[in-house]
Amino acid sequence: MQISVIGLGYMGLPMAAILARAGHTVVGVDINPATVAAVNAGVCPFSEPGMAELVREAHASGRLQAVAVPQVADAFVLSLPTPVDHATHRPDMTFVEAGSASIAKVLKAGDLVVLESTSPVGATVANCQAVIERLRPDVAGKVDYVFCPERAIPGNTLHEMVHNDRLVGGLTPAATARGVELYKSFTKGEVLPCTAAEAEMVKLVENASRDVQIAFANELSLACHQLGLDVRRVIALANHHPRVNILQPGTGVGGHCIAVDPWFIIDAAPDVTPLMKVARQVNDGKPFWVTKMIESKVEDAVLSLGKKDKVKVACLGLAYKPDVDDLRESPSITVVEKLAQNAALDLLVVEPHVQTWHTESGLGLVALKDALAQADVVVGLTAHKVFKELPAGALAGKVVVDACGVFYNRVDVTWDVSGFHGRGASL
Ligand SMILES: NC(=O)c1ccc[n+]([C@@H]2O[C@H](COP(=O)([O-])OP(=O)(O)OC[C@H]3O[C@@H](n4cnc5c(N)ncnc54)[C@H](O)[C@@H]3O)[C@@H](O)[C@H]2O)c1
Known part of the structure; x- marks a missing residue:
C-alpha cells in the first residue's frame, strides 16, 4: 500500500520506517527541512535505540523517502504534535488542523486517514474530518477516518510500536475494518476495534492514570521527608502487600504525554475531574x-x-x-x-x-x-x-x-x- 506519514518526529518516523519494513511504500512528510534531508540521507535525526539502522535500511530499500509537501497516497497517517497551552491548559490542535488541511489537497475518494496524535475526545471529527471536508466537500462521505493512538515509549519505541496492543477506532465500522487491516500488517500485538471516541478517551485515560499514580508517589515523598522517613524504603515495603503497587517518586513529571494529556480530559469535563x-x-x-x-x-x-x-x-x-x-x-x-x-x-x-x-x-x-x-x-x-x-x-x-x-x-x-x-x- 502507498502510505504517507505526516510528521516525522519521535513517533512518526519510527512508524514510517516500520511500515516500510513491512513492505509498504512510504512517503514521510515534514515541515522541518532538516528532518526531510536527514531521512533522504538514510539518517535518523534523533536518538532512539535501533532507529539509526532501521532508517538506513528502510531508505536503502527504496520504500522510505521524505518530502516537504504531501503527495497522493492510499492512506495518510497523521503523527503531529498536540501540545497543551500552558496558560489556559487547553489542547492546541493547530498542528493537527494544519496537517489535515495539507493532505486535503491530495485526498481522493477511497482514501484512509488515520489520526495517531494524542487528541481530545471528538478530535477525529472536529480537527481532522471537518477541516478536510470544509476544504474538499467533494470527498465528504468518501474517505474513511480512524483514530489509532500511539502507545510506544521513547527508549523502547521500535519494540513497543510493533508489540503493543493497538486501539483502532473508526468513525464507521467500515473505517475501523480498514484501520485494523493496516495495523495488522505490522503489529504483533492485539489490534482492538472500537469507536474513534473510545480510542481517543482510552489514550488520555492511560496517561491520566499514570499521572495520578505518580502524583501519589510524589506526594508520599514530601510526606515521608517531613516525617523523617525514606520514601523508597516505605514504598518497597508497602509493595510487599499483594494488592499494592505504588510507583516511584521523582523530580516531577515531564515529556510530551503524561504532563500534557490529563489536561485534555480536565478541559473537557472540568466540573467532575478534581482528582486529575x-x-x-x-x-x-x-x-x-x-x-x-x-x-x-x-x-x-x-x-x-x-x-x-x-x-x-x-x-x-x-x-x-x-x-x-x-x-x-x-x-x-x-x-x-x-x-x-x-x-x-x-x-x-x-x-x-x-x-x-x-x-x-x-x-x-x-x-x-x-x-x-x-x-x-x-x-x-x-x-x-x-x-x-x-x-x-x-x-x-x-x-x-x-x-x-x-x-x-x-x-x-x-x-x-x-x-x-x-x-x-x-x-
Ligand atoms: N513522543 C512520545 O513519547 C509519544 C508517545 C505516544 C504518543 N505521542 C503523541 O504522538 C504525537 C506526535 O508526537 P511526537 O513526539 O512524535 O512529536 P514530535 O514533535 O517529535 O514530531 C512531530 C513532527 O511533526 C512535524 N510537523 C509539525 N507540523 C507539521 C505539518 N503541518 N506537516 C508535516 N509535519 C509537521 C514536526 O516538524 C515534527 O517533526 C503527539 O500527539 C504525541 O502526544 C507521543
Whole structure:
C-alpha cells in the first residue's frame, strides 16, 4: 500500500520506517527541512535505540523517502504534535488542523486517514474530518477516518510500536475494518476495534492514570521527608502487600504525554475531574520542592565546607526520563532554571544524551567528568544509566542530593534518614 506519514518526529518516523519494513511504500512528510534531508540521507535525526539502522535500511530499500509537501497516497497517517497551552491548559490542535488541511489537497475518494496524535475526545471529527471536508466537500462521505493512538515509549519505541496492543477506532465500522487491516500488517500485538471516541478517551485515560499514580508517589515523598522517613524504603515495603503497587517518586513529571494529556480530559469535563487536576498540580509542583530542598542542602554545604565563594553544584540529567534525549516539559530543566536564578550557585549542568543546550543567560553543558571534578554538591535529577553506574568513590567528599533515585542504595554515600541527601565517601 502507498502510505504517507505526516510528521516525522519521535513517533512518526519510527512508524514510517516500520511500515516500510513491512513492505509498504512510504512517503514521510515534514515541515522541518532538516528532518526531510536527514531521512533522504538514510539518517535518523534523533536518538532512539535501533532507529539509526532501521532508517538506513528502510531508505536503502527504496520504500522510505521524505518530502516537504504531501503527495497522493492510499492512506495518510497523521503523527503531529498536540501540545497543551500552558496558560489556559487547553489542547492546541493547530498542528493537527494544519496537517489535515495539507493532505486535503491530495485526498481522493477511497482514501484512509488515520489520526495517531494524542487528541481530545471528538478530535477525529472536529480537527481532522471537518477541516478536510470544509476544504474538499467533494470527498465528504468518501474517505474513511480512524483514530489509532500511539502507545510506544521513547527508549523502547521500535519494540513497543510493533508489540503493543493497538486501539483502532473508526468513525464507521467500515473505517475501523480498514484501520485494523493496516495495523495488522505490522503489529504483533492485539489490534482492538472500537469507536474513534473510545480510542481517543482510552489514550488520555492511560496517561491520566499514570499521572495520578505518580502524583501519589510524589506526594508520599514530601510526606515521608517531613516525617523523617525514606520514601523508597516505605514504598518497597508497602509493595510487599499483594494488592499494592505504588510507583516511584521523582523530580516531577515531564515529556510530551503524561504532563500534557490529563489536561485534555480536565478541559473537557472540568466540573467532575478534581482528582486529575490536583494530580497535575502535585506533579507540576514537585520540581519547585526539589529546588527548595537542594538550596537548603547547599546552605548546609556552605557551612560544612566553609565556602566563601560560589558553591559549585553539578546537576546530573536534563531529559524528562532516563536514557533519552527528550527535554520536552522536563522537570529537571525547571529545577536547573530555578537554581540558575540563585546568585550563590555556580551550576555545572550535565546531559550526556544531548549535544547542545543553553539558557538565555548562557548556561551550557559540561562533561560529566569535569562536573564531578569541580562540584561541591552533586544533584541527581534524571536517573540515566551512566549516572547510576558511577564507580564507587566517584562522589567522595561531595554533598549528594538525589531527587530521582539515581543514587539509591549507593554504599559510598552516607545518607540521612530520608535517603534524599547525604555525603559521598571514598570506600
Ligand atoms: N513522543 C512520545 O513519547 C509519544 C508517545 C505516544 C504518543 N505521542 C503523541 O504522538 C504525537 C506526535 O508526537 P511526537 O513526539 O512524535 O512529536 P514530535 O514533535 O517529535 O514530531 C512531530 C513532527 O511533526 C512535524 N510537523 C509539525 N507540523 C507539521 C505539518 N503541518 N506537516 C508535516 N509535519 C509537521 C514536526 O516538524 C515534527 O517533526 C503527539 O500527539 C504525541 O502526544 C507521543
